[in-house]
Amino acid sequence: MSDADAPAAVDLIAVVGATGTGKSEVALSVAERLRASGRPAEVVNADAMQLYRGMDIGTAKLSLDERRGIPHHQLDVLDVTDEASVAAYQRGARADVERITSDGGTAVLVGGSGLYVSAVLFDLAFPGTDPELRAELEREHAEQGPEALLARLRALDPAAAADVDARNPRRLIRAVEIASRSEVVTPRLPSAPAVWRPARVLHLHRDRSELVGSLHDRAARMFRSGLVDEVDALRAEGLEHGRTARAAIGYSQALDVLHGRATEAEAVEATAIATRKYARRQVSWFKRYEAEVLDVSGTDVAGLQAVARRIVP
Template sequence: MSAPPLVAVVGPTATGKSDLGLELALALGGEVVNADAMQLYRGLDIGTAKLAPHERRGVVHHQLDVLDVTETASVAAYQRAARAVVESLRAAGRTPVLVGGSGLYVQAVLDELEFPGTDPALRAELTAELERDGAAALHARLAAVDPAAAEQVLPSNGRRIVRALEVVALTGRPFRASLPTAGAPRYDAVLLGVDRDVAELDDRVALRVDRMLADGLVPETRALLPHGLAEGRTASRALGYRQVLDALDRDPDHPDLAAVRAETVRATRRFVRRQRSWFRRDRRIHWLDGADPGLAATALSVLTAGARS
C-alpha cells in the first residue's frame, strides 16, 4: 500500500499502542521511533512495558535505551535525535512509525516547536540551591517571580521548578509565556490515537502493574540502584520505579509490595487521564478503539484513506 510520510500512534498508557505500532511497521515496511520518555532509559524495561528484542519481530526500534538512568531527559535533545531518525528513514524510503504516550515528545517531532535555551552554569547554580535548600524553598522563590508558574508546578517537583526559574531568568518572561507553542506541522503525518473505555482501561492498568511486579519490577529496580537510579532526576520519577524506591527507602529488606501496587495503580490511572486530556485536544488524531479485534486492519484502512486524500 502507499504509505504516508510519517505515522504516529499515540494515546494513553496500556491501550495497546506498542503492539499496533509494531503491526503497522511490519505492514508498511517501516521502523518504529519511540516517543515514550521513560523508554529512552537503559534498564527501565519491565516498568515501562518496553518490548523486549525478541518481541520486536525484526522491526528496528529507534530511541530506545539511549540514556543512562543518571542522565536527565530533555525534550529538546529528543526532538533533534528523533527528527534525524525520521528524516533518515524517509530518505531511505522507509516509513517512520512514531509510537508513544509522552505528549510533548510526540508534538516536538510532529510540529514546528522551538524550546527556550539553557544555560549550564545557571542550571548548575539552581540545582545546587535545590540540593542545599530543598524544593519548597525554590518553589517559594518561583512564586515570588512568577505566581502563575508556581500554581502549575508542584512544590515537590524540584527539576521542574529549576527549569521554570532558569527560563524566567534567561528570557525575562513568565515561564508559561516562554514555553513553546505549536507551529505548523513539520510532516504530512497521519495520527492514530488508541484509547479504550475508561473502566476497561482502569482494569488493564491494574493487570499491567500486577504483571510488572510478577515479572520482577522490584529486582530490576534494585539492580539499577548501583547505576544511580535513585539519583537520576528523571528516571527515578518513572511510574512503578518511584513507588518501589519509596518502599525500599521505608524498608530495604521487606518492601511493602501491596503499597507499591496500590500506589502505582493509582498514579498510573491519574497519568492516563492526563494523557487522554492532552491528546484529545489534537483534532488531527483519528481515534481507534484498542479493544477492536481488527485494530490493525482498521488502522491500515485509515492510513490508506489518508494516503489517497
C-alpha cells in the first residue's frame, strides 16, 4: 500500500467480526502499538454481555492481567439483574470515546454485538420503553407464544420482522413494542448509515470451516474452565431474574445443567450450535459495513499480532 493509498489517520478504530475471530487480541495489539509510538490508546468494549459483572468465562472477558495495562471501558457496568439498554450503552460508550480522543488519544472499539457497535459508529436513534405496552406484550408471548407477536410485527414492520430473532423473546417483544408506536421506527442498520464521526473499521474474517470447529472447542473450553460454577454463583446475584443476562449463550445452557435439564456434554453441544448461529448473524451484520476486511484464517496469537503490525506499522 502506498502512502497515498493508506487510510487517513483517525482517532477511533473499530475491530469487529464474528465470535472466535480474534478481535480482543487484535484490539489489544493495536492499542499497545499506538501507545508504544507515543499515542495514548484505550479500549472500549462493544460486547453486550461483557457489560455484566461476573459474566467472565462465558463471554471470554479479558482479566485485568490479560488487558496488559491498557485501560478498558464499558466492562462490568451492569448487575445481572439489569436489562441491557443499547441507548444507555450508546451514551456511555460515546462519552468514553469523546474523553479518550479529547485527550489526544485513540479509542479502540472492539466487539461483536452488531447493534452496539453500530450505536457508536453511526447516527442511530433509540426510542425509550413503554412499560404498559411491554407488560401486555410479555403476557401475550407467555400465553400465545412467539408466532402471534411475529405475525403482528410482519404487519407493522416487515423489515424488522425479517431481521428479528423470533426465538429470542426479549428481542421479539422489543421489536413489536417499537413497531407498535407510530412515532418511532425500529433501530436497524440502514443501507447507507450516516457516521457519527470518522472511524477506521477493521472487519476480521475467518474461514467458515475453521470457525465452526473453533467455536465447538470454545464452548467445551468454557465449560472446562468452570462456566457452570460461575453461573451457579451468579444465581445468588439474581441471574435468573435478569431479562438479558440469563439468556446469554452459554449461560442459559449452564442453567439447564444446574436444573438437571441437560448433561454438561449436551450443554456444550447446545452452546456450540447457538454460537454458530450467532456467528452467522454477526457475519451478515458486519458485511454491510464499509470496512477493511482482514482475513485471519489460520492465524494464532502471533498471527493476530502481525495483523496489528500492519494496522499500526
